[in-house]
Amino acid sequence: MKFTNFAQYEDKNMTIIVGIDPGLSTGMAFVENGKIMRLETFSFWEAIAEIQKFPFAVYVVELSTTSHVWHREAVNKSAIMKTGFNVGKCTREAELIIDYLNKYGYIVQSKNPQGKKTATQFKEITGWTGKSNPHTRDAAMLAFTHR
Numbered sequence: 001m002k003f004t005n006f007a008q009y010e011d012k013n014m015t016i017i018v019g020i021d022p023g024l025s026t027g028m029a030f031v032e033n034g035k036i037m038r039l040e041t042f043s044f045w046e047a048i049a050e051i052q053k054f055p056f057a058v059y060v061v062e063l064s065t066t067s068h069v070w071h072r073e074a075v076n077k078s079a080i081m082k083t084g085f086n087v088g089k090c091t092r093e094a095e096l097i098i099d100y101l102n103k104y105g106y107i108v109q110s111k112n113p114q115g116k117k118t119a120t121q122f123k124e125i126t127g128w129t130g131k132s133n134p135h136t137r138d139a140a141m142l143a144f145t146h147r
Helices: 044-052 077-103 119-126 134-144
Strands: 016-021 026-032 035-042 058-062 107-111
Touching: 016 134, 026 044, 026 134, 035 044, 035 134, 044 077, 058 077, 058 134, 077 107, 119 134
Parallel strands: 016 058, 058 107
Antiparallel strands: 016 026, 026 035
């Protein structure tokens, strides 16, 4: 079953966990009682608008605390700098989302990345048979492993 709005759960005593993988394509995963209900990718502002629809959810945002950027020896300096710049942008978007959630009283937790999963690995771990991409899988792993 795929939901487009979880407002119907507001009066029930259910917890929705929303995993967020910030970036140019922000992955969001909606997990209820350990089951993934929905995976979607949004722009930054679309993600903020989506957050506003679910004030009762618990949010888990990927925030890497790594202060360095891994690179292969053969990669040139320009490529390394570009990667670092892009990682910095994702980190800043994560910080902005966390600030927004905190400012408006949402329940929020930040976590380090959980490690990339292939579609096959993801299906084995979560049981999800729908479409996914690296952004939504990362978001789902944050929410799915939330404790």
